[in-house]
Amino acid sequence: MPKVFHQHEFVLLAILVGLCLVIGSVNPAFLEVDNLFGILTSSVTPGILALGALVVLISGNIDISFPSIAAFSLYVTTLLATNLAVTDQIMLLLVISAAVGCLLGLVNAVLVHHARLPALIVTLGTGSLIRGGLLAFIGTRIITDLPDSMIAFSKRTMWQVHSEEGASVGLAVSVRIFLALALLTHLILTRTMLGRGIYALGGAPESARRVGFNIALIQLFIYGFMGFLAGLVGILHAAKMRNANPFDLAGLELNVIAAVVLGGASITGGRGTVLGTLLGVALLVVIGNSLLLVGLPSVWHKVATGLIIIVSTGFTAWRGGLAPSTGGAS
Amino acid sequence: MNLGDRNLFRLAAITVVIFVTMSLVTRGRFLSVANFESMAFMLPELAILSLAMALAMLTGGIDLSVVATANLAGVVAALAITHLLPAEAGLGTTVLVVAAGAVLAITSGAICGGINGLLISRFNISAILATLGTMQLFTGIALVVTSGKAITGLPKIVQSFGNDTILGVPIPFCFFAAITLFVWVLVERTPFGLRLRLTGSNPVAAVFSGISVPSILFRTYLTTGILASLTGLLMIARTNSAKADYGSSYLLQAILVAVLGGVNPAGGFGTVKGIILAVVALLLLASGFNMLHFSNFSKEFTWGLFLLVIMVFNYFANSRQRR
Numbered sequence: 001m002p003k004v005f006h007q008h009e010f011v012l013l014a015i016l017v018g019l020c021l022v023i024g025s026v027n028p029a030f031l032e033v034d035n036l037f038g039i040l041t042s043s044v045t046p047g048i049l050a051l052g053a054l055v056v057l058i059s060g061n062i063d064i065s066f067p068s069i070a071a072f073s074l075y076v077t078t079l080l081a082t083n084l085a086v087t088d089q090i091m092l093l094l095v096i097s098a099a100v101g102c103l104l105g106l107v108n109a110v111l112v113h114h115a116r117l118p119a120l121i122v123t124l125g126t127g128s129l130i131r132g133g134l135l136a137f138i139g140t141r142i143i144t145d146l147p148d149s150m151i152a153f154s155k156r157t158m159w160q161v162h163s164e165e166g167a168s169v170g171l172a173v174s175v176r177i178f179l180a181l182a183l184l185t186h187l188i189l190t191r192t193m194l195g196r197g198i199y200a201l202g203g204a205p206e207s208a209r210r211v212g213f214n215i216a217l218i219q220l221f222i223y224g225f226m227g228f229l230a231g232l233v234g235i236l237h238a239a240k241m242r243n244a245n246p247f248d249l250a251g252l253e254l255n256v257i258a259a260v261v262l263g264g265a266s267i268t269g270g271r272g273t274v275l276g277t278l279l280g281v282a283l284l285v286v287i288g289n290s291l292l293l294v295g296l297p298s299v300w301h302k303v304a305t306g307l308i309i310i311v312s313t314g315f316t317a318w319r320g321g322l323a324p325s326t327g328g329a330s
Numbered sequence: 331m332n333l334g335d336r337n338l339f340r341l342a343a344i345t346v347v348i349f350v351t352m353s354l355v356t357r358g359r360f361l362s363v364a365n366f367e368s369m370a371f372m373l374p375e376l377a378i379l380s381l382a383m384a385l386a387m388l389t390g391g392i393d394l395s396v397v398a399t400a401n402l403a404g405v406v407a408a409l410a411i412t413h414l415l416p417a418e419a420g421l422g423t424t425v426l427v428v429a430a431g432a433v434l435a436i437t438s439g440a441i442c443g444g445i446n447g448l449l450i451s452r453f454n455i456s457a458i459l460a461t462l463g464t465m466q467l468f469t470g471i472a473l474v475v476t477s478g479k480a481i482t483g484l485p486k487i488v489q490s491f492g493n494d495t496i497l498g499v500p501i502p503f504c505f506f507a508a509i510t511l512f513v514w515v516l517v518e519r520t521p522f523g524l525r526l527r528l529t530g531s532n533p534v535a536a537v538f539s540g541i542s543v544p545s546i547l548f549r550t551y552l553t554t555g556i557l558a559s560l561t562g563l564l565m566i567a568r569t570n571s572a573k574a575d576y577g578s579s580y581l582l583q584a585i586l587v588a589v590l591g592g593v594n595p596a597g598g599f600g601t602v603k604g605i606i607l608a609v610v611a612l613l614l615l616a617s618g619f620n621m622l623h624f625s626n627f628s629k630e631f632t633w634g635l636f637l638l639v640i641m642v643f644n645y646f647a648n649s650r651q652r653r
Contacts, residue, residue: 062458111638115645118595120392120458121585125637128582132631140627254462267456299473306467310449313459 008264012279016286023290030293033161034169041172041240043285045249047278048178048233049256050263051185052226054277057260058189059222060202060269061119064257065108065127066230067249072134073100074234078244079139081147090149090235098231104130105227106220113219127253134246143244154239174236181229186274194221202269255305259284262312284308337592337644338604345611352618359621367500369613371493374506375564377609379580380587381513382557384605387588388517389550390530390597391450391457396558397581398468399442401574403559405472407435408481408572415485424485436559442468443555447548472574480573484566492567502564509560514602516553526550530597579630586637587612612636 024031049066056063077097104126111122157170189195197218200208209215238244263280265272287308291301353360379396386393411431415424442464449460494501517523529536529546536543566572591608593600615636619629 111642115642117641117645121589121595121641122638124582124585125634125641127634128630129634129638132627132629132634135627136625136631137628254466257459257462261459267459299478300470302466302470302473304470306463306465306470309459309463309466310455313455313463314449314453317454317456 009273009276009279012263012276012283016279016283019283019286019290023286023294027293030290035289037161037169037171039282039285039289040175042289043281044172044174044178044240045233045237046252046256046259046285047281048181048229048236049252050259050277050281051181051274052229053253053256053260054263054265054272054274055185055189055198055222056226057257057265057267058202058269058272059198059218060205061112061219061222062257062267063105063108063119063123063223063226064253065104065123065130066226066256067252068127068131068134069101069104069227070230070234070237071246071249072104072130072234073097073231074238074248075134075138075143075244075246076100077231077235078143078146078150078238081150082143082145088149090153090239093147093150094232094235097235098228101227101229101231101234102224103227105223105225105230108227109220109223112223113216131250138246140246142246144242146238146242146244150235150239151242154242172240174240177232177236181232182274182278189274194218198222199270202266202271204270254309255284258305258309258312261316262308264316266316267313280312336647338601338607340644340647341590341592341604341607341611345607345614348611348614348618352614352621356618356621360618365617365621367495369617370500370503371568372617373609373613374502375561375568375577376580376583376587376613377506377606378509378557378561378564379584380591380605380609381510381602382554382561383584384588384591384593384600384602385513385517385526385550385557386457386554387585387593387595388526388530388597388600389547390533391547391551392461392585392595393446393551393554393558394458394461394581395442395446395465395468396554396561396584397577398465398472399439399555399558400562400565400580401572401576402442402468402472403435403439403562404566404572404576405476405481405574406438407431407563408484408566409475410434411485411488412481412483419485421487424487428485428487432563435563436556439555439557439559439562440552441555443552443558444548446555447551450551451544451547469574476572476574478574480571482571484570488567489570492564492570502568505560505564509557510602510606513557517602522546522549527599530594531599579626582630582633582637583612586633589637590640 020030029035049070052066053063074097077093077100080096081093108123108126111117111126112119153173156173158173158176160170189198197208197213198221200211200213201215201218205215234249237248241248259280260272260277261267261280262283263272263276263278265277284305287304288301291304292298296304359365379400382396383393408431411427414430415427419427446461446464449455449464450457491501496504517526525536525541525546528539529541529543533543536546565576569576587605587608588600589595590611591600591604591606593605615632616629619632
């Protein structure tokens with residue numbers, strides 16, 4: 001039903017544009033270049049995580065441990081870098097962090113696939129194990145003297161724009177990494193046999209196994225990929241914040257999963273696109289950004305997020321119809 | 331022995347091991363009367379939340395909003411009591427106002443549970459996502475009405491409900507015993523309980539045997555919400571205050587207890603006996619950790635480890651048995 005997908009993404013785009021126009025008319029500051037660049041920059045963290053969560057959801061699984069994985073990778077990598085004084089290569093830091101994240105993701109995959117445990121409960125367990133382990137045994141101190149390469153990276157911008165006041169505004173380089181990863185995820189999902197396998201696993205696991213997909217390998221990939229992206233996000237986030245804070249990112253899983261579901265992915269698996277996810281992330285980030293701009297106090301943010309999750313999942317469940325409700329937990 | 335009995339036996343063995351280890355490691359301090367009394371005060375909140383969680387998991391679902399519901403109910407009760415109570419109120423009026431607050435809290439719990447039930451049974455939203463959303467929503471509402479601050483200034487009678495004893499038994503413990511009895515009868519001795527477990531173990535068979543699955547799901551989440559609101563009342567009685575984001579670590583622990591107590595996350599299996607035994611095991615562990623001055627972070631680490639180890643162990647033990 002490609003037509004339906006197009007409709008969903010078209011509806012999202014229409015809502016997004018309409019919302020931007022409304023907010024822009026209430027508060028013109030919203031449509032200025034520096035605010036729009038700011039929105040793009042703040043979508044990097046939830047956006048990259050959403051790409052991983054999309055792959056996990058399409059395969060019919062769920063992962064709520066990725067914020068813990070991201071915090072763990074970012075903190076351990078920064079600690080390594082400052083202690084061993086490997087500070088000159090941002091690429092090296094990204095690779096180390098992504099590798100740490102990927103390894104932790106593979107642990108999830110092994111537990112979910114080989115021990116046949118429900119993914120929600122496994123990742124709830126690994127999430128608290130990783131976060132608790134990080135804070136109890138590795139450290140709770142916020143590292144503020146980041147490696148030089150991370151500071152330099154966070155200052156690099158592209159597309160310099162000069163505003164009327166003469167200040168120059170640029171787009172953070174991390175946005176480019178985000179877009180490249182989005183393209184990569186899109187290509188994996190739509191142009192490779194692996195991607196077909198991921199959709200097949202989510203649509204009908206037993207059929208996927210019988211037509212010869214290697215389910216173990218697919219499970220390893222989806223959780224490994226989620227961990228890999230979480231590791232990357234960790235370093236990008238630390239560079240943006242100019243510190244490595246082990247308490248950061250906790251609780252982000254809800255917003256990320258909400259964004260992916262808002263983008264049209266189904267929690268029971270088999271459906272979802274990168275474009276929809278990007279629009280879902282954009283919508284959530286714009287709403288989060290604009291609640292303050294239109295003057296809604298911050299205590300309302302949780303209510304807004306909750307309503308968005310309920311309405312969007314309700315809409316997807318209603319649209320995608322109509323499988324008998326079993327209220328499945330896994 | 332059947333599957334349930336073996337899980338229960340294993341759990342009893344784990345509990346004894348924890349008990350003996352903690353007694354040895356703390357050099358007997360663990361065995362003091364004061365420690366057991368403090369555990370008897372700590373147990374009811376976690377136990378009732380775990381029973382609520384277990385009910386949802388018995389149907390093959392989950393309720394991530396239990397703690398949010400409990401806090402919202404607590405906030406509702408505290409707001410009602412502090413606003414309705416006239417200055418210089420006599421004992422009679424105070425009791426009446428507190429009772430009204432409790433009724434309002436339970437009503438709000440029923441509404442929360444009802445919303446979950448509607449979303450899951452009528453709108454076919456998966457239980458994880460529906461309760462993920464309502465968890466945010468309920469916490470958000472509690473945050474909005476309290477502006478994020480704790481509500482204090484409750485009358486003395488509320489505090490004594492949470493902290494006094496009758497004949498040496500803490501009042502919350504009596505409360506908990508009554509609720510456990512109610513849940514036990516509901517799940518294991520009524521037609522509703524039978525249908526609930528059948529729905530969880532095989533929803534398709536449940537439909538074909540004439541069970542209205544949506545109605546069972548709705549009533550289960552309604553009960554879950556009410557149980558959560560009762561926990562909320564216990565929380566405000568014990569701490570003498572209400573807050574929108576109190577006790578968030580209870581969520582993981584409630585799931586841990588349900589899984590530990592033999593509730594199959596895919597639905598259908600689990601007993602009230604097992605859950606109570608699991609709460610006791612977890613509490614012995616927590617109380618021992620407190621004595622050994624473990625940080626909250628290492629507790630979080632241990633809960634996660636414990637959850638995974640138990641599940642992996644159960645999986646291997648049960649699959650060997652089946653062969």
